[in-house]
Amino acid sequence: MDAVQAPIIPVIGALIRATPGTISLGQGVVHYAPPQAAIDAVGQALGKHSTHEYQPAAGVPQLLERVRVKLLKENGIDVSRGSRLMVTAGGNMAFCHAIDAITSAGDEIILNTPFYFNHEMAIQMADCVAVPVATDDAYQPRVDALRAAITSRTRAIVTVTPNNPTGAVYDEARLRAVNALCREHGIYHISDEPYEYFTYGSARHFSAGSIPGAEAYTFSLYSLSKAYGFAGWRIGYMSYPEHLEEAMTKIQDTVVICPPVASQIAAAAALDVGRSYCEPYLRELAEVREMVLSQLSALAPRVRVPKAEGAFYCFVKVDTSIDPMTLAERLIREYKVAVLPGTTFGMHEGCYLRIAYGALQKATVAEGMGRLVKGLGEIAG
């Protein structure tokens, strides 16, 4: 554990609390609540004894059925073709399970950098090695570099699309190439897609798990945290290769036995409402995103903002010699705006910051962006 980085959110959270009035563009959460139908379904379920008992490890049947239909209709993943489904207590747990199922100590997992910090942490906690491979200038995966990073210890390549922390939506062609690379080398592809609905403009989400034959070596991970405002309910799910069923069941049984039943019932009701639930919020986020990008453009060329067409993040490069943690601290203390330093996401060369714009109402984001632009202009300008 000593080798694993400390989670950044509580560190930034403490700085924010020490500076009252700070606007946080730090944490990657949405500002809206779950659908009312999900809350009502839980209310009804509380009167049933089965809600209070252990249920099957993989998930309650009504949720698994809705997940099956959703994956087929929306993602093109037909789980009857050689995959299994598992509901987990959030997408992070699905990732940890996947790593535990496929690795021995000392194995390597390739991450595209910048990476999602909990992925690196989970890999290290499994006594494995996270191998960072830099993405290109648009934060898209570089297939040749990924190929060059594969060794006899490599067990998987991880992709996150739409991406946290960059907001990049990975090209379908690159995802197909990464998936083919995994097939060619007999390794797994772990595709983490919690932001699947969060795309803007012409960007389209593509699930690598839909590629014919991919089911033998592809994990497709999803979460209700963002789409349905469900972060505290802790529900995610994944499709995974059927030959891993025994391993996955052992892991699930040991770690959580079964995901919280009341949350699963809420999740089934949320999936009945469907993706249309988040569409009004997405339209709002699209406007907020435009505003964030246009405010940042005032800082060009000192601040570079690669294309960010998904999730609710952008990952900016600041042309300064100040280290990113110092910059983040000064932005909080002196300008009352919080963002996350790029080092958290594996970017140790250069000064990068992640801006998250999903958690706040438009006017608050606008105020926060005003402070950020002023702060960056004065500190790093």
Ligand SMILES: Cc1ncc(COP(=O)(O)O)c(C=O)c1O
């Ligand atoms: C890329 C990525 N994967 C997984 C998660 C975890 O989501 P959950 O709340 O479902 O554990 C997040 C949350 O921020 C994320 O950004």
